[in-house]
Amino acid sequence: MDNILEVIGVSKHYTGHKALDDVSISIAPGTVYGLLGPNGAGKTTLIRIINHITAPDSGTVMFDGHTLTADDVSQIGYLPEERGLYKKMKVGEQAIFFARLKGLSKADATTQLKRWFDKFGISDWWDKKIEELSKGMAQKVQFIVTVLHRPKLLIFDEPFSGFDPINANLLKQEILQLRDEGSTIIFSTHNMGSVEEICSDITLINKGKNILTGNVDELRHRFSDGRCSLTFTGDPRLLMERLQPMSSEFFLDEPKGAEQRLELKLAPEVKLRDVIAAANEATDLIEVGRVMASMNDIFIKTVKQTENND
Structure with a gap:
């Protein structure tokens, strides 16, 4: 199946600053694709280009099999990190x-909005002014108007910011739906x-460059x-003494009753x-398992490596 979005060799310069440097990504339809990076890495610039808000200096953006045009914006829903609602309305x-x-x-x-408002538990706020809403409620409203027209591509920038765990989970389930x-x-x-x-x-x-791309599970395993x-x-x-020649690092968890858990890093030549x-x-x-790297560790390690190589 063709990718719904192809960013091919996109670069963008501002005065004295290279926001994007030959960035390419491919996104398959019907997926949730993570766009990650430290503050100032270039993510917002890339999102603005995909939204046709600004144009790249070089490179191409393909949307649904053709070069992205202004007409395609109607098929893109964008929830920015900085929310934009008129407080007096x-x-x-x-x-x-x-x-x-x-x-x-x-x-x-009206019909669709009433259904969404019921689902999000904010129907009682229909006739209230935006300025009367909490930050979380205002975010729910903006999420609803972002997805209401069911665009082919949705872009969510920090959608869980300001939400308590219950509402963050509600939003997460809606995104998966x-x-x-x-x-x-x-x-x-x-x-x-x-x-x-x-x-x-x-x-x-990071620093305008694509420094890591891949499947989440495969990256965590790698x-x-x-x-x-x-x-x-x-x-x-006794266990650590026996395993000492096979591992350079041990992490012993707090025991849970009689059971204990030991995490270790195997030496390169050692087999499980x-x-x-x-x-x-x-x-x-009792049990043996592979320990997958967390995305947080992968993020920190990869960014540090690229900065050390500069």
Whole structure:
């Protein structure tokens, strides 16, 4: 299946600053794609180019099989990190206003908005002014008007910012539901836990360059550095003594009843079956597992490596 979005060799310069330097990404339809990077890395510039707000100095953006044009913006929904609602307008009036701008009739917009407001538990705020809403409620309103017209591509920039865990989970489930219904989503965030939960692939940008691209699970496996965990009962000191020649690092968790968990980093030449054999001799082994690197560790390690190489 063709990619819904192709960014090919895109560069963008501002006075004395290169915001993007030959960046390329490919996004398959019906996926949640993580766009990651430190502050000032170039993510916002790339998002603005994809939204046709600004143009690249060089390179091409392909949308749904053709070169991106201004007409394609109607098929893109964008929730920026800096929210933009008119504080003196009533909530319902403003939501209908934005929906009409995106091509919905007043009747269709009202019907769909009422359904979304019920789902998000904010129906009682329909006739309130925006300035009366909490930050979280205002974010719910802007999320709704972003997705209401069901665009092919949705771009969410830090969508969970300011939400408590319950509402963040509500929004997360809605994002996954939109994906399951066919929407493609670009998810820009600093929350690496959310990336692990909802993104299939990521691109990490730093100083305007694409420094890492790949499938989330594959990247976590690649960066795991041969780490594994052993759950056991017995003497942890004896276990670590037996495994000392096979590992350079040990991390012993707090025991849970009789069971204990040891995480270790295997030396390059060591096979997991050798660790299992040694552990069985020293303890009663209950479970063995590979330890996947976290996206947070991958983010920090990759950014530091690229900065050290500059």
